[in-house]
Amino acid sequence: MNQQPIIIVKDLVKKFGSFVANDHLTFKVKRGEIFGFLGANGAGKTTAIRILCGLSFPTSGELSVAGYNVYTQREKIKQNIGYMSQKFSLYDDLTIFENIRFYAAIYGLSKKEIDRRTDILMKKLGLEEAKKKLIRDIPLGWKQKLAFSVAIIHDPKIVFLDEPTGGVDPITRRQFWDMIYEAARNGITVFVTTHYMDEAEYCDRVSIMVDGRIAALDTPVALREKYHAKNMNEVFLQLARAQKTEVL
Amino acid sequence: MRTIFYIIQKEFIQVFRNKRMLPIIFVLPIIQLLILVNAATFEMKQINMAVVDLDLSGSSRQLTSKFQGSPFYRIISAPFSYDVAMELMQRGDVDVIMQIPYGFEKDLIKEKRTQVQLIVNAINGASAGLINAYSTNIILDFNREVLIEWLNPAEMGGIRRIVTETSYWYNPRLNYTTYMVPGILVLLVTIIALLLSGMNIVREKEIGTIEQINVTPIRKIEFIAGKLIPFWIIALFELAFGLVIGKLFFNIPIEGSLWVIFLSAGVYLFVILGFGLLISTMTNTQQQSMLVSFFFMVVFILMSGLFTAIESMPVWAQRVDLLNPIAYFIKIMRMVMLKGSSFADISNLFYALVLYAVSIISLAIWRYRKVA
16 A cells, blocks of 8 residues: 555645634645544634635645645646535435436546446445435435435545534434445545544544644544543543633 | 536526426516517507697687597596696696697787697606607697698698608508517516526525535536526527517517527527626625626616617717627617618627627636635
8 A cells, every 4th residue: 555645734724814714734644544633613624624625725834635736736636536515515406316427427427437336326325216316305314425425426535524424313424434434445535524522433543623723633542542531522622621721 | 528518417407397497487588578568668549638728719629629639649628727737737647738828819810820838747758758749740730731721722832841751661660569579588588597597606606516516627617618508598499489479479570580680699698698607606695696687687678778779878878888788689689670680780799799708708717716
């Protein structure tokens, strides 16, 4: 396996006016790992992920994604990444199949390839019967799984998931993480943001963001040991509180 | 290129699946065409008149009866005081008052000249002008008859009159339907095209799918083209539909070639759709987009020359109208449909539209940002 990091971020700063959303973030993501990006709401997770996906300009910093420069090779990056946003992003008034076909076609897959992948996907998700159902008529859990599948329909090198499990039940969340593991086994690097601390345990490495800064970055086990915590939730609370006292 | 096809396919599915959109696109315009064409007319069919005859002579009655004989006038009152007539006008019951002064006939015979007074309700300037013109005509006609009746034949021989024979070209019977249909067709196609395109991209912004598209390697030009073409096809189809309705219900003339009509329409629609997409890229909600589109639409329509002649607008307004795409297309449509103008006749207007289309679509592509 190529050990060159697939995402390199050095001193990333993003400001909105005087508000600093990302304050000198520095981290590397290894090829094929599941990288968790944790933090409370408003900690700057989504801002960072949007910059890495080429949806937003960084204020400053050096960034490389899949070997391409975020400033100058944004379209190259887009060929190699998948993205599932926090805001649900399949077309409500299209069927499951029509959504898959549309996104796959935008990535330039051939008609034959679209049909083949759709079939595999439908079987995997157990949705063969529901292929012609409108998105608006299927439950949220299905939608999320489908949105994830659509995000990786073109076999990207990296997939960015922005709070993919918001609002779904624990069983579906578990199934969702099974899908993430499968994608990782197939060599896709997974970059996932969440504010569910139990999900952090599923990641290879996690970085914890507090107020726009990375407060800690390591494997879940190492973090638990370092902060003498039973679980990631305690780690997070200690870090968040520490930050608060610092500010005060 | 294949990407464009898939976007078009998706847009068509979405339009035809939307049960509320379909009637708006196809039924409403037809109803509007039928209603507007019959309602938006300048013809004065019935002018309500009050005659204040203070002379009560043979001549004054003769003049009154000339008005009575006209199909356009209805004398609804003949009071003996000006004040009563004025009250009627205040209430809006009469459009015009004719006051024949005491001594009308006597002056006519002795002084060879006399006066009548016309008071026209000019709240609506256009119809006031028409009423004045109609009335003056009738009075002149009366004047002529008086001359013939009273002057002796010998003297008559000495009077040479110049008679103006007016013939109206391109719309010989001054049929307002013929005049209005091409313009109203333009409006309907414009409204549909502008609203559909104006709401489109902004709708994807609202539901969040635009993000999903912006993270793909899709090229901006492909995306915009994929958004333009479906509505272009729908609007052209609608124009064809409207022409058929116009032909069937109003028997409007189509003197020129359909080929020229559709070629110009094709370019014109790119201007309007480009405009809509530009608005769509610059706004964040469908409501904002609607308001902005509405603003431009009202200004463009009122200045389009559909209701008022562009030639009679002040010079600055005529200059502003150089930027009004609707004005160009209404002119083209009237020229081609009524006069049978060829492509060569409208080529200047046509190339102006081409230039407009290219600029506005380039602007829309440039304004559409994949990165915020």
